[in-house]
Amino acid sequence: METLDNNWHLPIPGDVMQAINPWSWWTNAMGQFGLVNITTGASSNPQVEREIVGKVAGYGRQLGRISEALYALLAHMNETSFTATERRAVADFRRMTDDIAAVKARYAAPTDAAIDDLIDGINFLKGRNVGEYERVVGRLRKALLEVDRPAMEKERQLPVKRRPTR
DSSP: OOOOSSOOOSSSSSOOOOOOOHHHHHHHHHOOOSSOOOOOTTOSOHHHHHHIIIIIOOHHHHHHHHHHHHHHHHHTSOGGGSOHHHHHHHHHHHHHHHHHHHHHHHTOOSSHHHHHHHHHHHHHHHHHOHHHHHHHHHHHHHHHHHHHHHHHHHHHHSOOOOOOOO
16 A cells, blocks of 8 residues: 655544555445355454465355365265264255265256366266166267257268279
């Protein structure tokens, strides 16, 4: 922040400094301003919080990474020693993360990276739930055949070039 070289002492004795930020009075008076607002009031260091969210990862990405890691850890745990409440909590967590993945999948663009993610997800499912894996792969096969059907029909209609016999 810049400071003034001269000190103003009129009519109050001592240095007087006031930051004039029109956004602060507007948001304080009006509440939320914009579609997404990050409140760092509960943070012990709001500046660090803003930098992490702005430059490293937003809250959604942070929660997503934590969920992915926990999902992976749970896949390798023996749940037989869990109480019924703990098993229900794990099942609820898995269902929630699966539902989140399904929502995210609806917004995935058909890019190479999205296809790689889909393939990784299918391989993950194959190791976790073979029945669900077969159901999903069957749907994909059917969908790919439907997408490719016009191209396949066009190929069938092309005349076949035959070599002349001698």
